[in-house]
Amino acid sequence: MQPNQQLPHDLQAEMSVLGALLMNEQLLYSDVVPLEPDDFFDQRFKEIYSAILKLNENNKPIDTTTVVDQLQEDQKLQFVEPKLLIDIMDATPTLRNYPDYVAIVKEHSTRRTLIDTAEMIIENSKNASVELEDVLTDAESSVMRVSQATSKNDFRRMDTILPELYQHAEEINKTKGEVTGIPSGYRAIDSMTSGFGRNDLIILAARPSMGKTAFALNIAEHVGSSDQNYNVAVFSLEMGAEQLVSRMIASKGNIDASKLRAGGFDRDDWAKFQMAIRELSRSRIFIDDTPGIRINEIRSKCVRLKQQEKHLDMIIIDYLQLIQGSSTRRSENRQQEVSEISRMLKGLAREIGAPVIALSQLSRGVESRQDKRPMMSDLRESGSIEQDADIVSFLYRDDYYNRGEGEESDVSQLDTSEVELLIAKHRNGPTGTAKLIFNKKYSKFLDQENFDREI
Missing domain, CATH: 1.10.860.10 (DNAb Helicase; Chain A)
Structure with a gap:
């Protein structure tokens, strides 16, 4: 023709x-x-x-x-x-x-x-x-x-790359020991990562009810606070924006989250509530709660937000397995689709110049082991997730699995838990464990050293 x-x-x-x-x-x-x-x-x-x-x-x-x-x-x-x-x-x-x-x-x-x-x-x-x-x-x-x-990626000569690295080396040596990336707000984590790199894909994985959404929101609160001048995009595929903000209010104001759902504020609660709202209203956090969003929609929205706000400094996605592939038709091979999504998330981090924190589910296989600390092989529908990610981390609470006789059978009744953030892969730094405390009543994570002072 x-x-x-x-x-x-x-x-x-x-x-x-x-x-x-x-x-x-x-x-x-x-x-x-x-x-x-x-x-x-x-x-x-x-x-x-x-x-x-x-x-x-x-x-x-x-x-x-x-x-x-x-x-x-x-x-x-x-x-x-x-x-x-x-x-x-x-x-x-x-x-x-x-x-x-x-x-x-x-x-x-x-x-x-x-x-x-x-x-x-x-x-x-x-x-x-x-x-x-x-x-x-x-x-x-x-x-x-x-x-x-219409564009082409050319080879770059060494003499065009080295000046940038020299300048970077000067900057990090002037601030030796300080955070050089986007700070998480947790000393135990930032001491291992030096902050999240602007091109990094970070996987945060855990079994249900470990607190991964609360932890990600705590990071968003810190990074997006008014005194940081960072813009944070949060994509929530599981919970509505109101639920997320309610959790943030509980965390920011040290308010019992159950009172935000059922009522029962006293005068002190009202004061905390109003303070939390004032602080959060000045934050630079942008929430999208579109269910079943496609990966190319996430990319488009991030590009638009960066253009609109001049800079975008962190992207949080809750959670990876709920993202749809770029095709409008559901793929028969979900593992391949998740692999495509993880590759595009890594590409998004590089394109926007912002760390992407993608929450992920873990398979039930972890439940059958004596030591229930997660491993790379526990990543659900992993595909190329562990290859694409710069950091793979797992949340683990020992009390979730190991309760002594006479303790409450429902772990949710315990106000606080010791939490391990296991960094199993770190492309540009050390692996290891950061120790945290999780206060379930307030949906709040803290460094262990700050626990007594802040609660």
Whole structure:
């Protein structure tokens, strides 16, 4: 089928690219944005370029004879007459302008892709069965993909990288022993991590009721507090925004969380409640409680938030296994889908320049062991999670499993618990255990050394 001749294209530029490659195959390694077969408008030129790429992949010479042989092997000669290759070479003005020919072909291809994208957006916008949020997210993602396709990641010379590392070394040595990344708010953790790196993917995993949501919210409270000047995005796929904020109020004000649910405030509680609201209202925490959100929606919302607020400094997701893949259709292989999600979360951390803390479930296998401290193999639907993550950490409470005779059978009745944060993987630092205290009544985690002073 012939392409629409009204779409942007330049057949002379396409012929010049192919002619230059037929005369000098080394041009394939030029410092230009690489072309794909679909960047060519003319179907015949797509087939010729595909043949050239196959020859190059197989370390075969590239000339008119070998290209014809490859086309014959691919059963494409019915589309391309051998004489066309000679005509293409004759129509090529000069090899020197090869980068310019490539740029022209790429620009027209990008414009055609944008037209296709615009038509897709129009069709989706007309379709009332497609949610508006999906239309906006797909539109944004499609345009972003087009933009990324026009850029190239070049090698960087050592002399361009070393000055940045030298400056970083000077900065961290001026602040020796201090936190150089985004602080968690917990001395025991920051002493091991020096703060969370801005490109890091951090996995925080635990069995249900260990307190991982409360812990993540405590970190958000600290990082997003008004005196820090950090912006924090929280994606809650399990609880609504009101529930999360209620937990934050309990933690911030040292208020019994059950009173926030059932009432029964005394005068002291009201004073704490009002103080907590005042402090949280000045915080830089942004909550999205869309259930079943797709990974590309998370990315789009983070990009928009960063543009809107000028900077985004931490992203918290509760929790990873509830995120949907980028496809609107549910994947039959959930492990592959979770692997895609973890890769995209790592990419998100690098793109935004903010640590991503993703909460994760653990498999029930941990319950069958005598020592119930979690291990890497306990990560549920792990896929590539442990490979993608810079830090993998587990929350463990011994009292959750090991209660002596005569103690309450319901561990939730105990006001406080000793907690271990097990850092099982740390790409850029040590592994080990940070000791914390969890006050369940207030949904609040503390460093052990601060427990008596703050509660």
